[in-house]
Amino acid sequence: MEKCKADNLLKITNTVKTEARETILHAVLDSERPMSANELHLMVKNRGIDLATVYRAMKLFTEKGLVRPVHADSGLTFYEKSCEHNPPHAHFICENCGGIECLKPYGFDESAFFIKLGQQKEVSSVELILKGRCSSCAS
Amino acid sequence: MEKCKADNLLKITNTVKTEARETILHAVLDSERPMSANELHLMVKNRGIDLATVYRAMKLFTEKGLVRPVHADSGLTFYEKSCEHNPPHAHFICENCGGIECLKPYGFDESAFFIKLGQQKEVSSVELILKGRCSSCAS
DNA sequence: ACATCTTTGCAAATGATTTGCAAGTATAAA
């Protein structure tokens, strides 16, 4: 219960709790879609939190496994919450507007597939990104 | 025959042929692994070709379908030749040394898989990147 | 409260990629 609450997540990952981190983590948890550092900053700057702090938090949260970075080839990095309710999945990025969407889980045992792809290698993570035109840009 | 020769590729894609472009395209075609703009520049700077020109060529060649960009999440972009002898495939990037390797083709009809993933969307390209430790860094 | 280690805002630095511009080059018409 309440496993995905900011407060609890910081505690179980042994992360020093500060106002900035709690605020930023809340912003990530509240977002349905992956967010860029800039977007997150827009949500928290009114509390005097700096963009550099957002970046530092993303680095820390990524190491702690609380967020996953999604690297758009535009050079932008988006961050999404990584908890049991949000398992790894592919992403769709619109070439026209740059918007990002999460795709539904693969629906089969993808880990076996990806590990087979990696063959004799130690695979620690996978990023699968499809590009195209999103529904709003298509019309 | 000779479908993957620089000269011919420029012609069949209606690309104005210049010394810089021919030289740069040769460098790409000669490379087994995807190359960064910087690496390509190292190979051609002795002929007075500027890094900016390499970037402009990569942009053009990508549009013409002669090369494919591979976006490492380090922020670096690698470029690999895109001809019938080198169909799309996944890539492996070493988290330790940053090196990139091409993986063997999937061995099944991946296009069907990726299109199903994209569902109701228009998918124009796919990037599948595995990360981990390369064989040399593992030892 | 004290000592110590960590975190943060701010400003400046990075590093890959892009762009403005003036000079050089390709292409086709004359």
Next chain:
DNA sequence: TTTATACTTGCAAATCATTTGCAAAGATGT
């Protein structure tokens, strides 16, 4: 060939996301 026009390139400066140095502020254990 010349000439006119459009495209390409080197160079330097600009962008833009992200990182970092530093001094002040905050967290933690005593």
